[in-house]
Amino acid sequence: MRLDTVRPIYEHSGPFVSLHLDVSRDTEDARQQLDARWTTTRHDLERADVSADLLGELEERLRAPTHVAGPARRTIVATSDEVLFDDVRSGTTTWPESVGVGPLPDLAGWVSMADGQFPFLLVRADRLGADLELYVAGNSARAESQSVEGSDLHLQKVPDGDWAQKKFQQRSENQWHENAQLAVAAIEHLLVGRGVRLVVISGDVRARADMAQMLGERDDVTIVQTDAGGGRAAGGSDEALWAEIHRALADLEAHSVDLIAQRLARGLAVAEGVVTGPDAVADAMVNGAVEQVVLDLPDARAVGVSAADHPGLALPASATDAGELPADQVLLAAAALTDAEVSVVPHEMPLPRELTLSSGVAALLRWDDRTPTEGETPAAGD
Incomplete structure (x- = not known):
């Protein structure tokens, strides 16, 4: 993942106040739990001499509505006088x-969640058009929506056996295709600049197949068709549809992690x-x-890096x-300020032996001007 969202944080000087707290609203005692969390948080920050004004703003933000269904975490970073x-x-x-309060922000909790979340588009299709719903993550509220309505000019059925039936059928198919084209044009527009990696198309089988075929030439998004509910008609159940969406999101995340592991293994094999x-x-x-930093967060947190050594x-x-500061904090800061990407690998994931012995930290390089040392395998062509 790119760190453009958090780079501005690192353009300030600390100390930084960092909060990463559960703000879920999905239980009966959610308010009481939040009260208890804030009481503990306030006491910790008061001991760190955080000002009353900043404490007031942090409390207000922590209690603000999340607009998220289900479990949620809130991450807040501030300097002494500004969120x-x-x-x-x-x-x-x-x-x-x-x-915590420290020389660097503590964004480990945030990056552990953000790296596995990405925007996706849900398309509810029928032969007249589609409803488009853009989400920033699997359990988030809808961020944008748009309805595309085509024409039903040629969709008025004539009697079976009538001489005009074949002509009607051809006109109808042409109209369905034109309506699908309108929907795809709107989809293409929504994909621009939003980082969407998954498009899920539900609804009418003919319409979704048409749209999927038109979008199939793109290599920057994964297209998934599903017949699991989710049509445009009001009142339908979305439970099966969202189960399918969450499976597709999990598959895409697992594929991304697997690609990283493969790149690490190839690079380590040839040094x-x-x-x-x-x-x-x-x-x-x-x-x-560095093109991409790869972190096993628990292992990276357990070791330190000193800027004086670099x-x-x-x-x-x-x-x-x-x-000396926690390695994950130092490397996240440096990655953000040098336009490097960051990927978090699951702590339980089997990794190449060289990575497991290196405090859970690795990097894929933009270029490599190192000379192989004795015992290393030279790169192909050397």
Whole structure:
């Protein structure tokens, strides 16, 4: 995932106040749980000398409606006098809730959720057009919606056996196709600049097949057709449809993680294009060589990186003389400031031996000017 959303945070100097808390509203005692969380959070921040004004704003934001159905986490980052970031993510994460003040923001909880979430488009199709629903994540509220209505000019059926029946059928099929084209044009427009990776088409079998075929030439999105409910008619159940959507999202996320593992394995096999370990990755970042940082968050949190050991590493001023800091915090900051992407791999995922022995930190490189050392396998063509 790209870190454009959080890069502005790192353009400030700390100390930073970081909150990552459960703000779910899906239980009967949700309000009482939130009250208890805030009481504990306030006491922690008061001990860290956070101002009363900032405490008031943090409480207001923490209690604000989430517009998310089901479990949700809220991440807030602030300096001593300004909130820099406030984001709600639907779903759950194994990463614990956290409250802290330090030289760098603590965004591990946020990135553990955001990396596995991406926008998708749900299309409810019939032969007149489609209802388009854009979602930013699997359990989020609908972000955008649009209805596309084609023409029913040639869809008035003539009696069976009539001499005009064949002509009617041809005109109807032409009209259905034109209506599908209108819907696809609207879909294409919605896909621009929104990072959509999945389009799920439900509803009328003829309409969805037509639309899927027209969209099939795209290689930047996955197209899934489903007959699991979800038609345009009001009153239908969406339970089966959303189960299908969540399966498709999980499959796409698993595929992405698998591709990363394959790239790591290939690079490690030829000793090119991959570095492992927090310090090696930090050195590569100094040179601007890192394309993508790969993190096993629990392992990366357990080790430290000192900016003093990596002169030129892009970090907020508050971190440059702070001594050793958690590797995940340092590398997320440097990645955001050097336009590197970040991917989180599940802690339980089987990884190449070299990565499991390197504190759960690796990087895929934009270029690699290292000379293989004795015992390494030179890259093809060397």
